[in-house]
Amino acid sequence: MQYTSLSINDSPTIAMEAAAELKDARCLAVKFDENGKGVLCGAGENAIGILLANVEETIPADGQMDVQVKDIGRWVAGGAVSAGDELTSDATGKAVKAAAGNFITAIALAAAEKAGDIIPVQIVKAGYMAAAE
Structure with a gap:
């Protein structure tokens, strides 16, 4: 069986x-x-x-x-970001603050002062950021 x-x-x-x-x-x-x-x-x-x-x-x-693919991980920053920023990928796979039309992959759990900093992030895959009204 x-x-x-x-x-x-x-x-x-x-x-x-x-x-x-x-x-x-x-x-x-x-x-x-x-x-x-x-x-x-x-x-x-x-x-x-x-x-x-x-x-x-x-x-x-x-x-x-x-x-x-989920939970809290570490992501290389592509520039300065603040804790709480919604993050997307830049052209090289690094974390940058999401703008309208970008896919929100994660939320920054700590600030990055410069490109190359590795920061903790909450992977959320929240969809595409809407345009500001």
Whole structure:
């Protein structure tokens, strides 16, 4: 007799296959490409999550990369942000304050003084920021 059940994976991370070689990509936002492989996010794009801090310095094409998709993680800032800012990806996968039309990936839990600071964030994937009225 075969048994079928439903299960929910409550892990905050997933494994993705890299579409191309990635260097120094720790704590950067990634998305799926058209082939279902992981690539760095561009400016304002819908991120699936943020690469973990412990991924390899160089991830080869087709190599596995671990991505945090929910809860509290760490993200490299692309510039100064304040605690509480809604964040999106810049053109290099770094966290910047979201503007109208950008996908809100996370909320900053601490301020970043400059680009390159690594800050704690709450991954929320809140959808696209509406235009100001």
